[in-house]
Amino acid sequence: MTNPANLSFVPFPAVQRILKKVLSTTIALLPAILLSGCALLSGASDGKGWAAKVGDEVITIDEFNEAIKALHKSGRVGKGLSEGSSFEKQNYGKFLDELIDSRLMAIEAGNAKLDKEPDFISEMDNYTLNLSLRQLRYDEVTAKVKVEDAEIEAYYREKGVKKKEHGGPSAKEEQPGVKEDKDSKESGAPKQMSDKDREAVRNAIVKEKSVGREKIYFDELRAASDIKTYADVLKAASEAKPDGVGLVVAEVNGAAITAEDVLAQMKIARKADKADSEAERVAMLDRLVLYKLLDNAARRRNYAANDKAIAGAIKKYRLDKLQTAFKTKVILPSIVLKDSEVSEYYDRNKEKYRLPDALTGAFLILPDAAKAKETLDDLKKGADFTYLAQSNSSDKSGKAGQVITVNANAFSSEAINAFSKAKKGDMLGPFEMGGSWVVVNFIGVEPGQYIPLEDARKEITNLVVNEKFKAQLDEYVKRLRAVIPVVVNEEILK
Numbered sequence: 001m002t003n004p005a006n007l008s009f010v011p012f013p014a015v016q017r018i019l020k021k022v023l024s025t026t027i028a029l030l031p032a033i034l035l036s037g038c039a040l041l042s043g044a045s046d047g048k049g050w051a052a053k054v055g056d057e058v059i060t061i062d063e064f065n066e067a068i069k070a071l072h073k074s075g076r077v078g079k080g081l082s083e084g085s086s087f088e089k090q091n092y093g094k095f096l097d098e099l100i101d102s103r104l105m106a107i108e109a110g111n112a113k114l115d116k117e118p119d120f121i122s123e124m125d126n127y128t129l130n131l132s133l134r135q136l137r138y139d140e141v142t143a144k145v146k147v148e149d150a151e152i153e154a155y156y157r158e159k160g161v162k163k164k165e166h167g168g169p170s171a172k173e174e175q176p177g178v179k180e181d182k183d184s185k186e187s188g189a190p191k192q193m194s195d196k197d198r199e200a201v202r203n204a205i206v207k208e209k210s211v212g213r214e215k216i217y218f219d220e221l222r223a224a225s226d227i228k229t230y231a232d233v234l235k236a237a238s239e240a241k242p243d244g245v246g247l248v249v250a251e252v253n254g255a256a257i258t259a260e261d262v263l264a265q266m267k268i269a270r271k272a273d274k275a276d277s278e279a280e281r282v283a284m285l286d287r288l289v290l291y292k293l294l295d296n297a298a299r300r301r302n303y304a305a306n307d308k309a310i311a312g313a314i315k316k317y318r319l320d321k322l323q324t325a326f327k328t329k330v331i332l333p334s335i336v337l338k339d340s341e342v343s344e345y346y347d348r349n350k351e352k353y354r355l356p357d358a359l360t361g362a363f364l365i366l367p368d369a370a371k372a373k374e375t376l377d378d379l380k381k382g383a384d385f386t387y388l389a390q391s392n393s394s395d396k397s398g399k400a401g402q403v404i405t406v407n408a409n410a411f412s413s414e415a416i417n418a419f420s421k422a423k424k425g426d427m428l429g430p431f432e433m434g435g436s437w438v439v440v441n442f443i444g445v446e447p448g449q450y451i452p453l454e455d456a457r458k459e460i461t462n463l464v465v466n467e468k469f470k471a472q473l474d475e476y477v478k479r480l481r482a483v484i485p486v487v488v489n490e491e492i493l494k
Contacts, residue, residue, distance in 0.1 A: 051096060053487040054103040059096075061492060067099060093493050100488075104480040106322035114325040115318070127317050131310050132298035139301075140217045145209045152201050156193055221293040226253050229289075234259060234281050250285055252292040261288055327469075331476060335468050342460050346453050353456045355448035357408040359419060362441040364388060365395045365433075372430030372437035379427045385441050394436055408445060411438075419445050 051064040114120060193201070227250070234249040237259030245260040262284050266276065269284070303310045346353065362385060366372040375388055389401025408416055415431040415438075422428055422442045429439040453460075 051489050051492055052100050052103075053485070054100055055107055055484045055486075057103055057107065059099050059103060061489075064096065064099065064492070068095065071095065093488075096488065096493070100481075100486055101477050102319070102323050104477055104484060104486075105326040106319045107484065108330070108476075108480055109322040109326040112326075112330060114329055115322060117325075120321065120325060123321065124314075124318060128304050128314055129295065129298060131313060132301060132303045133294060135303050135307060135310060136294070136298045136301060141210050141213045142206075145206050145213055147202050147205050147209070151205060152198060153193075155201050155205055156197065218290060218293075221290075221297060225293055227251070227289060229285065231282075234262065234285060235278055237263065237281075250289055252289055253296065255292060255296075257285065257288050257292065327473065331469060331473050335465060335472060337461065337465055337468070341464055342457060343453060345460050345464050346456060350450060353451040355451065357416075357419075357448045358405050358446040359408040359411070359440075360403065360405045360443040360446065362386075362389065362401050362403050362443075363395070363406075364393050364401065364439040364441075366392065366430070366437045366439065367394050369430060369432070369437050372439055376427060376429055376439050379439065379441075385427075403441075403443060405446075415440075 049061040050058045051061050052059040109115065115124075229250045230248065233244075233247050237244045237247060237249065245258065245263060247259050248256045249259050249262060250257040262281055265288065266280060266284050270280070304314055305311065364375060364385065366375060371392075375383075375392060378388065379385055386401040389395075393400035408419060411419075411431055411433065415428070415433075418428050418431075419440075419442065424443055426442045427439065428442050430437040431440070432438075
C-alpha cells in the first residue's frame, strides 16, 4: 500500500497519494529541457478520425484538437493566436510535427523498456490509483448524496432565523442564505433566495451529508472485509527496538500492515516535539486499515479499463512520462561537457558577464522637459548647480546636487551615448527617466568589471548543456523519423 500524503485530512481526499520524484540528478537542467516537450491528450481512434499515424500508433483528431486547446492556454502562443477560437492555419503543420516528435520519443522510450523500470511502474500505479480513488468517492459518496428543493428552502430559512435570533455571525462565519434586505428585516422573514444563494446552500448541504455518507460507506467496507488487528504487538512496537518494527500489527483481507508502516506514518503526521502514545498508534493503524480498504475497492472497480475519461487521462499521463523519461534517461546521459566548452562560451559571450558601468556625477531632477531645458541653459550660462538642485530639484532624497555614483544602465541609450563622449564638468541632458527629466553634472564613467568565470560557471554549464541537449534531441528525433513510418492526414491541414 502506498503512503498517504498527509494525515491531517478529510477522510476520502486524504487517500490521494504523493507521486514519487524520479528525476533526481538533473533538477538544475530540466526546466529548459522539458519546455521542448508537448502534452498529448487522449482520444479513442475509430480508424478514420486521425491526424497522423506514427508507426503503429495514431494521433487522433480529438487528440490534436485537445492539444491545440491546451496550447492556447499556455504561454507559447502569441497574443492574437491565444485569443482566437481556433489555431491559425499556417501553424497547423508545425504543431502537428511537434505532436509527432513527442509520440516518436514515447515510442523510443518504450523500445528502450523505460516503462518497465520500477520507478515508472510505481508512478503510473500511483497516478492510476489516485484517479480511481477520486472516481470511487464520486460513485459511492457524491453521486449518492441527494438534496431536495425543500431541504434547500428549510436550510435557508433556518440560517436566516438563527441570524435574527443571535444577532448574526461575523463576515467570516456567515452562512449561505442569511443575508436580509430591508423588507425581510421588517417582516421577520429571510429575503428571497438568489440563484447564487441557492447553489451555495446546496453545496453546504452536500458537504454536510457527504460526511455521513462517507462514514456509512467506510462501515460497509469494514463489514465486508476480514480485518484482524494485534493490539499487543502494536503496543510493544518501538522505533528504539528495530527487531519489532517488522512485526505484523494488522491484516486486511490477508494483506499485512507492519509496525514499521504505523510508526513511519506517525513520524510524518506528528510534530517533532510530540511524544509517541498508544492512542496515537491505534488511531494511525485505523487510518492505514481504511486506506488499504479504499485502495482495494478502487482497484476492484478497474476504472482504467471501464471508464473512458480515466483511461484517456492515464494514456496522456503515460505518454508525458515516457517523453520525459526519454529525454532524461536517453538523451541527457549521452551529453559530454568539456571544461574547455565552458571557457569558450564565456570568451564568446564575455560582455554578457560584465557588470554595468558606474556613472559618477551630480543630478538635478525636474518634472517636465521644458523646465529641464531651461535649467540646463542656465547652467551653461554659469548658474550654480548646487543652488539650482537644492531649490528646484524634485529629488526628495536629500542628495540633490551631491556627487554620487549610480548604475549607468538606469539611463536611456541616448544618455549612455552622451556619457561616452563627455568630459568631466560637462552639463548633459535633459534625459527622460521614469516620468521625470534629469540634468547631469558629469564627472566620469567607471567601466563595469567582468564577472569571473568561476562565478558564472554554473549558469554557463546549464546554457551549454541545454544547447547540446537540444541539438542532440533534434538529431535523434530526425533519425527516428527516418526509421519509423510517419503519415500525416493532409486534409486537416487545409
